[in-house]
Amino acid sequence: MTREEILKLSAYELSQKIREQKVSSFDAVSAVFKNIDEHESNVHAYLSFWKEEALQKAKECDEIVASTPDVSGLPPLFGVPVAVKDNLLLSGKKATCGSRMLSDYIAPFTATCVEKLLSAGAIVIGKTNMDEFGMGSSTEHSYFGATLHPMDPTRVPGGSSGGSAAAVSYGGAFAALGTDTGGSIRQPASFCGLVGLRPTYGSVSRHGLVAFSSSMDVAGPITRGTRDAAWLFNNVTGADPKDQTSAGVPKVELSEMESYSVSGKRIGIPKELLSDGNISGQLQKAADFFTSHGALVEVFDMPVLEYAVAIYYILSSAEATANLARYDGVRFGYRAGGAPEISELYTKTRTEGFGREVKRRILLGNYVLSTEHFNDCYRQAERARKLVCRAFSEAFSKYDFLICPTSSDVAPLLGTIDQDPLSTYIADLCTVPASLAGIPAVSVPFGKQMSRDGSCELPWGLQILGPRCGEQEILGAARFVERGGEDRV
Amino acid sequence: MDRNPETEMEKITRLSGLSLSEEEKKILFSDMSRIVPYMERISKLDTSSVDLFDESEPAALREDEEEESPIASTIVSSAPESSDGMFSVPRIV
Numbered sequence: 001m002t003r004e005e006i007l008k009l010s011a012y013e014l015s016q017k018i019r020e021q022k023v024s025s026f027d028a029v030s031a032v033f034k035n036i037d038e039h040e041s042n043v044h045a046y047l048s049f050w051k052e053e054a055l056q057k058a059k060e061c062d063e064i065v066a067s068t069p070d071v072s073g074l075p076p077l078f079g080v081p082v083a084v085k086d087n088l089l090l091s092g093k094k095a096t097c098g099s100r101m102l103s104d105y106i107a108p109f110t111a112t113c114v115e116k117l118l119s120a121g122a123i124v125i126g127k128t129n130m131d132e133f134g135m136g137s138s139t140e141h142s143y144f145g146a147t148l149h150p151m152d153p154t155r156v157p158g159g160s161s162g163g164s165a166a167a168v169s170y171g172g173a174f175a176a177l178g179t180d181t182g183g184s185i186r187q188p189a190s191f192c193g194l195v196g197l198r199p200t201y202g203s204v205s206r207h208g209l210v211a212f213s214s215s216m217d218v219a220g221p222i223t224r225g226t227r228d229a230a231w232l233f234n235n236v237t238g239a240d241p242k243d244q245t246s247a248g249v250p251k252v253e254l255s256e257m258e259s260y261s262v263s264g265k266r267i268g269i270p271k272e273l274l275s276d277g278n279i280s281g282q283l284q285k286a287a288d289f290f291t292s293h294g295a296l297v298e299v300f301d302m303p304v305l306e307y308a309v310a311i312y313y314i315l316s317s318a319e320a321t322a323n324l325a326r327y328d329g330v331r332f333g334y335r336a337g338g339a340p341e342i343s344e345l346y347t348k349t350r351t352e353g354f355g356r357e358v359k360r361r362i363l364l365g366n367y368v369l370s371t372e373h374f375n376d377c378y379r380q381a382e383r384a385r386k387l388v389c390r391a392f393s394e395a396f397s398k399y400d401f402l403i404c405p406t407s408s409d410v411a412p413l414l415g416t417i418d419q420d421p422l423s424t425y426i427a428d429l430c431t432v433p434a435s436l437a438g439i440p441a442v443s444v445p446f447g448k449q450m451s452r453d454g455s456c457e458l459p460w461g462l463q464i465l466g467p468r469c470g471e472q473e474i475l476g477a478a479r480f481v482e483r484g485g486e487d488r489v
Numbered sequence: 490m491d492r493n494p495e496t497e498m499e500k501i502t503r504l505s506g507l508s509l510s511e512e513e514k515k516i517l518f519s520d521m522s523r524i525v526p527y528m529e530r531i532s533k534l535d536t537s538s539v540d541l542f543d544e545s546e547p548a549a550l551r552e553d554e555e556e557e558s559p560i561a562s563t564i565v566s567s568a569p570e571s572s573d574g575m576f577s578v579p580r581i582v
Binding site for chain 1: 508509527529531536538539570580
């Protein structure tokens with residue numbers, strides 16, 4: 001197969017071709033690095049990659065395939081090149097989290113989800129750029145410079161997993177792992193025309209995921225198609241004794257995804273997630289699409305979601321404040337020079353090591369945790385989060401799944417997203433509810449929409465939300481959308 | 490925010506272990522003056538029906554067992570400064 005033909009394969013298809021010896025892993029890895037050579041200087045999706053090491057591993061994979069009589073025993077992702085976000089540890093490799101604070105930090109062990117990818121035979125070829133510690137939605141808040149949108153370099157790819165999304169989008173990896181606290185997998189997937197799955201909280205171990213907001217952080221796949229998303233999810237999920245909040249959840253049956261139909265399904269659209277309370281544009285098209293295939297679609301009220309952004313930012317900032325307290329220049333990471341006294345060392349290190357957005361979140365976190373505001377802000381947000389969970393439980397007693405836009409807009413222009421931090425936070429309205437409730441949600445491409453300035457059409461993602469452990473349902477619905485609703489196979 | 494937001498933000502900055510330049514203060518304190526009132530909207534929400542302790546899921550527990558950590562020396566040696574298997578810090582007393 002030619003390089004172009006190889007790059008058109010999904011990760012799943014590539015794995016099949018490798019074991020059938022129709023494509024070598026070496027050619028697949030070479031094809032990906034050719035793309036990296038061509039695009040990386042413009043896009044900056046990666047913070048680090050290791051070409052020779054990856055090619056060597058690919059060669060070894062090909063030798064094993066050639067000498068194995070029964071390839072059915074080979075691990076599922078054998079020889080498939082993938083990327084992982086830079087807040088997921090890979091032993092012996094840098095894990096900077098997009099921060100000066102960890103600019104020289106070498107991971108001493110491998111994150112469980114990355115270990116699972118490696119055990120499944122994947123070749124991890126590099127670590128992708130991100131907003132510092134996952135705080136941001138544009139990948140402009142990386143100490144190492146912004147990632148640009150692969151389809152339009154004047155725009156952002158979304159964030160915080162913008163590097164993972166950009167790499168998959170330009171063919172710099174066949175799939176990638178991102179992490180999602182308040183939308184960091186789904187929103188960049190939406191902006192880059194990809195599938196992004198935020199799995200059920202706890203279904204993928206957080207061991208080795210550098211903590212931002214521990215009660216909401218989860219790793220998940222960013223892929224070109226729904227089948228790859230489900231396949232990668234199946235290979236990274238599972239209970240882990242090293243993460244107390246992890247739990248075994250059902251894997252997704254890929255064959256059931258193919259035969260899924262929305263006929264007879266009940267689909268809800270939370271009114272509060274519509275910008276003006278009305279369905280418009282692409283979401284109307286999505287509602288019409290489901291209705292035309294026999295589903296019942298209705299808009300319903302979830303009033304507590306009006307407070308979702310406030311609840312999310314109070315809780316995530318409070319948790320971030322606690323998690324980032326460990327960066328003090330003593331045990332790992334950056335240490336400021338010229339501080340002869342310990343408290344000065346702490347302050348100088350943190351002041352020089354953290355970027356502006358991280359400082360903003362730390363200030364907000366300490367504000368809501370301070371004695372004067374603890375009950376009115378933090379405790380109240382904790383209680384309000386329970387109301388969000390109840391509202392979703394009630395919704396899923398009526399509907400099979402919910403839909404809404406992943407983002408209120410297509411990818412914005414560089415430099416525009418940080419001009420008004422509050423507006424940027426409010427733009428997370430559609431992604432933070434699933435984070436608060438710990439439920440799974442997937443963003444699936446649903447055509448294109450004109451940018452606000454009217455200059456071009458860009459991908460638009462439809463978000464599908466399901467109950468806890470409802471990956472089968474939402475990925476089935478996403479696959480149905482991807483197939484364009486064609487008759488059951 | 491209390492009656493003197495500037496004073497309160499100075500206190501929060503100290504609690505955060507940060508030292509901000511005048512320019513950073515101007516930007517971040519101004520941002521906070523808009524962000525905090527938006528967050529404080531949640532006080533309007535009636536949460537009297539929620540008992541946090543009743544609705545919290547019990548944590549999965551495991552036996553507290555001692556095990557060797559094969560990476561202890563790697564962790565200490567990758568600290569900014571270490572000696573004899575220990576983290577080095579500036580003189581405290």
